[in-house]
Amino acid sequence: MKGKIVLEEHWESPDFPAMGSHDFTDPDYFAKVQERLQEYEKRIEDMDKNGIRTSILSLTQPGIEGICDKKQAIELARRMNDHVSQYFLAKHPDRFKAFAALPMQDPEAAAKELKRAVEELGFVGALINGYSNIGDENTAQYLDEPRVWPFWEEVEKLGVPVYLHPRIPLPNQQRMYQGYEGLLGSAWGFGIETATHALRLMLSGLFDQYPDLTIILGHLGEGLPFTLPRVEHRLRHQRPETHGKHKQPVTEYLRRNFYLTTSGVFRTQALIDTMLEVGSDRILFSVDYPYESMEEISSWFDQCPISETDRQKIGYKNAARLFNF
Numbered sequence: 605m606k607g608k609i610v611l612e613e614h615w616e617s618p619d620f621p622a623m624g625s626h627d628f629t630d631p632d633y634f635a636k637v638q639e640r641l642q643e644y645e646k647r648i649e650d651m652d653k654n655g656i657r658t659s660i661l662s663l664t665q666p667g668i669e670g671i672c673d674k675k676q677a678i679e680l681a682r683r684m685n686d687h688v689s690q691y692f693l694a695k696h697p698d699r700f701k702a703f704a705a706l707p708m709q710d711p712e713a714a715a716k717e718l719k720r721a722v723e724e725l726g727f728v729g730a731l732i733n734g735y736s737n738i739g740d741e742n743t744a745q746y747l748d749e750p751r752v753w754p755f756w757e758e759v760e761k762l763g764v765p766v767y768l769h770p771r772i773p774l775p776n777q778q779r780m781y782q783g784y785e786g787l788l789g790s791a792w793g794f795g796i797e798t799a800t801h802a803l804r805l806m807l808s809g810l811f812d813q814y815p816d817l818t819i820i821l822g823h824l825g826e827g828l829p830f831t832l833p834r835v836e837h838r839l840r841h842q843r844p845e846t847h848g849k850h851k852q853p854v855t856e857y858l859r860r861n862f863y864l865t866t867s868g869v870f871r872t873q874a875l876i877d878t879m880l881e882v883g884s885d886r887i888l889f890s891v892d893y894p895y896e897s898m899e900e901i902s903s904w905f906d907q908c909p910i911s912e913t914d915r916q917k918i919g920y921k922n923a924a925r926l927f928n929f
């Protein structure tokens with residue numbers, strides 16, 4: 605299928621500070637990923653081969669969110685957004701768009717940087733890598749917490765979506781993975797972290813206060829289409845003060861305030877379940893390049909047994925509508 609739009613596609617600048625290696629990742633795989641994160645020629649070649657018209661780029665995880673020093677986070681976010689703008693967007697404006705990297709450690713500064721990125725650099729939204737470290741590597745700020753709400757007010761005003769992307773659990777919350785460190789990242793921990801973070805957003809009442817917010821989740825919603833109906837069912841039996849101030853059932857927010865991408869997934873059964881839960885208007889094709897292969901995911905998607913109407917919606921029509929392309 606030609607003309608596809610993809611939106612969980614990562615890049616990294618060679619001068620981004622090293623954030624500590626994930627030593628559970630196979631070194632040969634990681635070296636190939638590293639090389640591809642920083643360049644655009646092979647990327648465009650791959651896009652051409654696989655019928656992908658536009659890639660929306662984002663700084664790879666843990667990104668700015670992993671910087672413990674607030675000042676450094678603000679300065680680096682600005683520098684990274686300028687870099688992707690000059691290095692990728694300016695050279696191939698017809699093939700690349702970008703999500704802003706933001707210093708969430710300072711929500712007011714993040715709101716300003718988002719406004720600058722959207723209005724001056726032409727970015728189409730932001731991608732946030734889970735929790736943000738504040739001061740040290742074991743301290744987290746989550747996006748539903750009250751000091752972040754002024755940021756959400758600005759996001760709603762700007763009318764752009766925010767992609768909530770995974771990162772690995774806090775170091776002091778990794779006991780459960782001991783002996784099985786391979787599960788910490790994209791194999792498992794990523795999904796659990798991000799699904800729980802998305803639940804925090806739903807339960808907090810954020811979408812009652814700002815009903816026009818749009819959040820994008822990758823990996824077909826990080827398991828939520830399958831698990832959320834049970835969450836809703838069981839929350840009915842929990843004391844109200846233990847699950848936030850939300851006014852709507854949680855599945856309502858999933859259908860109304862979220863889009864889910866196919867990044868990293870090439871499983872028809874999972875796609876069908878997601879379509880049954882949220883409808884094909886809320887699903888967007890994506891790859892998760894260079895961690896995943898454009899060829900593997902495109903060849904599955906182009907052939908999977910769904911209607912051509914749904915394939916067009918998921919492949920590019922929904923994204924074109926969401927981002928006004």
Ligand code: ZN
Binds near residue numbers: 612614769822892
């Ligand atoms: Zn990703």
